[in-house]
Amino acid sequence: MTTTQLKDPPISKRLAKNIKRNFIERVIEIILMFAALAATFITIGIVYILVTEASGFFKEVSIIEFLTSRQWSPLFEDAHYGILPLISGTLTTSFVALSIAIPIGTVAAIYLSEFASHKTRESVKPVLELLVGVPTVVFGYFALLFVTPLLQKINPDLPTFNMLGPGIVMGVMIIPYIASVAEDAMRAVPMNMREGSYAMGATKFQTAIRVVTPAATSGIIAAYILGISRAVGETMVVAIAAGQQPTFTFNPLEGAATITAYIVQVAMGDLPHGSLGYQSIFAAGMVLFVITFVFNILGHMARKRFAERY
Amino acid sequence: MEQNKVDAEHSLIKPQTLEEVRTMIRTHKRNDFIFSSIGLLTITFALLTLLILFVDLVMDGYPKLNYQFFTDFPSRRAANAGILSAWVGSSLIMLVTFITAVPMGVAAGVYLEEYAPKNWFTDIVEINVTNLAGVPSIIYGLLALGLFVYTFHLGQTIVTAGLTLGLLMLPIVIVSTREAIRSIPVAIREAAYAVGATKWQVVLHHVIQYSFGGILTGIIIGMARALGETAPIITVGALTFIAFLPPAPVTSVAPFISFEWLQSGFTVLPIQMFSWLSRPEHAFHINAAAAGAVIIMLTLVMNGTAIWLRYRIRKNIKW
Numbered sequence: 001m002t003t004t005q006l007k008d009p010p011i012s013k014r015l016a017k018n019i020k021r022n023f024i025e026r027v028i029e030i031i032l033m034f035a036a037l038a039a040t041f042i043t044i045g046i047v048y049i050l051v052t053e054a055s056g057f058f059k060e061v062s063i064i065e066f067l068t069s070r071q072w073s074p075l076f077e078d079a080h081y082g083i084l085p086l087i088s089g090t091l092t093t094s095f096v097a098l099s100i101a102i103p104i105g106t107v108a109a110i111y112l113s114e115f116a117s118h119k120t121r122e123s124v125k126p127v128l129e130l131l132v133g134v135p136t137v138v139f140g141y142f143a144l145l146f147v148t149p150l151l152q153k154i155n156p157d158l159p160t161f162n163m164l165g166p167g168i169v170m171g172v173m174i175i176p177y178i179a180s181v182a183e184d185a186m187r188a189v190p191m192n193m194r195e196g197s198y199a200m201g202a203t204k205f206q207t208a209i210r211v212v213t214p215a216a217t218s219g220i221i222a223a224y225i226l227g228i229s230r231a232v233g234e235t236m237v238v239a240i241a242a243g244q245q246p247t248f249t250f251n252p253l254e255g256a257a258t259i260t261a262y263i264v265q266v267a268m269g270d271l272p273h274g275s276l277g278y279q280s281i282f283a284a285g286m287v288l289f290v291i292t293f294v295f296n297i298l299g300h301m302a303r304k305r306f307a308e309r310y
Numbered sequence: 311m312e313q314n315k316v317d318a319e320h321s322l323i324k325p326q327t328l329e330e331v332r333t334m335i336r337t338h339k340r341n342d343f344i345f346s347s348i349g350l351l352t353i354t355f356a357l358l359t360l361l362i363l364f365v366d367l368v369m370d371g372y373p374k375l376n377y378q379f380f381t382d383f384p385s386r387r388a389a390n391a392g393i394l395s396a397w398v399g400s401s402l403i404m405l406v407t408f409i410t411a412v413p414m415g416v417a418a419g420v421y422l423e424e425y426a427p428k429n430w431f432t433d434i435v436e437i438n439v440t441n442l443a444g445v446p447s448i449i450y451g452l453l454a455l456g457l458f459v460y461t462f463h464l465g466q467t468i469v470t471a472g473l474t475l476g477l478l479m480l481p482i483v484i485v486s487t488r489e490a491i492r493s494i495p496v497a498i499r500e501a502a503y504a505v506g507a508t509k510w511q512v513v514l515h516h517v518i519q520y521s522f523g524g525i526l527t528g529i530i531i532g533m534a535r536a537l538g539e540t541a542p543i544i545t546v547g548a549l550t551f552i553a554f555l556p557p558a559p560v561t562s563v564a565p566f567i568s569f570e571w572l573q574s575g576f577t578v579l580p581i582q583m584f585s586w587l588s589r590p591e592h593a594f595h596i597n598a599a600a601a602g603a604v605i606i607m608l609t610l611v612m613n614g615t616a617i618w619l620r621y622r623i624r625k626n627i628k629w
Contacts, residue, residue: 021508024510025508025509025510028510029421029425029509029510031417032417032418032420032421032425033421033425033426035413035414035415035417035418035421036417036418036421036422036426036435037435038414038418038480039418039435039438039439039442039480039481039484040434040435040438042438042442042453042480043438043441043442045453045457046445046449046450046452046453049452049453049456049457050449050452050453050456052456053452053456104352104355104356107348107349107352108349108352108353108356110345110349111345111346111348111349111350111352111353112349112353115345115346115349115350116349116350124353124357126617126621127357129617130610130613130614130617131360133531133534133535133538133609133610133612133613134538134606134609134610135537135538135539135540135580135605135606135609136538136540137538137540137580137583137584137587137602137605138367138538138583138602138605138606140584140587141367141583141587141598141599141602142363142366142367144587145370145587145595145599146363146366172356172359172360172363175356176356179356203338203339203341203342204342204346205338205341205342205345205346206338206341208345226444229444229446230444232446233445233446233447233448233449234446235446235447235448235540235541236540236580236584239541240584240587240588260446260448260541263448263451263452263541263545264448264541264544264545267451267455267544267545267547268544273460281452281545282452282456285448285449285452288446288448288449289445289446289449292444292445292446292449293441293445295444296440296441296444296445297441299444300437300440300441
């Protein structure tokens with residue numbers, strides 16, 4: 001009875017349905033592929049924009065002057081185009097930040113991964129993740145109106161805009177990030193390695209330092225590298241609190257502009273499109289992009305190597 | 311002779327007597343204790359520092375945190391200044407960001423996990439996404455300035471800012487979508503294929519449905535980040551002093567929806583805070599603190615929701 005009712009449609013009709021279905025599937029796949037390609041287009045777009053705008057800049061300014069001159073004053077009458085002062089500012093603030101964030105972040109990661117009770121870890125970890133998400137402009141407020149006044153009480157000669165205050169705040173800002181990534185790496189070390197160490201009579205501290213940390217090295221290095229990349233690219237904290245005067249100095253007690261602070265400073269003003277000052281922010285941006293790109297790739301490689309081992 | 315040599319080697323190993331062994335164990339146990347104290351102190355110190363900073367901020371801004379603050383335009387007089395144009399601008403930009411980044415990010419994530427063949431091309435796209443997540447946000451600002459403002463002539467408008475933050479958010483959505491999809495067992499897909507589903511049907515009815523929570527987590531985290539971003543918005547040319555609102559998206563005459571607001575100038579919460587912060591007068595710093603407290607609250611609530619959501623998903627996982 002039922003078989004007669006459910007009689008199949010003629011074969012041509014079924015094939016037509018199949019063709020239509022396959023066609024739709026194909027179209028959807030192509031649409032999805034273009035979405036994935038968009039990510040590549042962003043990178044291409046970044047490189048394209050930076051290169052075209054900066055090439056206008058380098059038509060006027062020789063690369064040798066750009067890389068060796070110790071003065072950066074593109075907006076003044078007596079214009080100089082040496083990127084070194086901006087780089088020295090970037091390096092100094094990053095150095096201050098990392099000399100705080102790396103030791104504290106590492107100790108915190110080791111403690112959380114190897115010593116802390118399950119309960120402590122489960123409550124501290126989300127807090128770290130929450131802190132990673134706090135907007136950086138807020139940290140700029142802390143640097144300018146909390147940490148620098150505090151430092152001025154210790155050293156009254158410290159100028160309002162200096163690199164030490166923002167450096168310290170940036171360090172505190174990066175601690176949760178480094179701690180979180182490094183802790184993930186240590187957690188990923190297989191349990192039986194720890195058990196082996198304990199079985200030999202090693203203490204927790206010995207196991208953490210001689211077994212877990214060496215095993216997680218590349219993961220921990222990845223955390224450091226990503227931390228460096230964040231410090232170098234950090235904008236608002238230094239733009240607010242480190243000053244806007246490009247100075248070739250490595251003394252954190254002085255104020256100096258970083259690459260990012262310079263870009264912000266120019267963008268806040270109203271430079272005409274196509275002027276040399278306008279193009280100079282793309283040249284500065286290109287240097288920043290190259291530096292962070294190298295660190296990101298290194299970090300990615302370290303992370304991948306770590307992931308492959310376990 | 312032979313015995314002596316072995317003894318000599320043994321003497322290199324430190325604990326010789328029982329007393330020495332006990333001393334060694336004591337030393338190592340003490341080291342253990344010292345380090346765990348240092349670790350606990352470090353974490354407490356770091357968290358306490360941040361807590362003090364936040365409390366300081368909220369205390370500074372507290373006198374301004376009233377209803378008026380949210381309904382006043384910025385003003386030359388600190389006492390009258392509010393964040394009306396800033397929070398309206400932020401909301402509208404978030405809307406554009408959401409509409410651009412979410413469909414694209416989810417689609418890209420689905421493609422990379424479910425469709426992409428394993429070859430060099432996919433590898434390049436993958437490295438790209440990882441790298442993009444680490445590009446400083448100000449570089450996105452430069453991209454937007456060169457591309458949206460001066461190549462596509464979109465102007466220094468809400469749509470430009472929304473698209474810029476959309477680009478910034480895209481890698482975050484892609485990564486979290488991929489992670490969520492990866493946690494779904496192959497058996498689910500095979501079961502669907504076995505009853506004759508096409509690939510797209512499997513993706514739409516099963517993969518996306520089951521990874522929805524994880525994707526949502528990524529979206530919320532990305533939105534929180536976009537909300538707090540300042541640098542790229544400065545480069546595309548946000549105004550720091552705006553005493554008007556963009557045209558309303560809903561109108562009283564047909565067709566009832568207007569897109570004029572997309573073309574409007576704008577300011578956002580972090581920019582408003584930044585501009586108050588760059589003024590020398592102390593009264594404006596109080597406004598900045600109040601705006602900062604609002605930003606922190608918003609991002610903490612958003613990120614908190616995301617983390618709680620992820621925790622719940624992990625707990626309720628069915629396979």
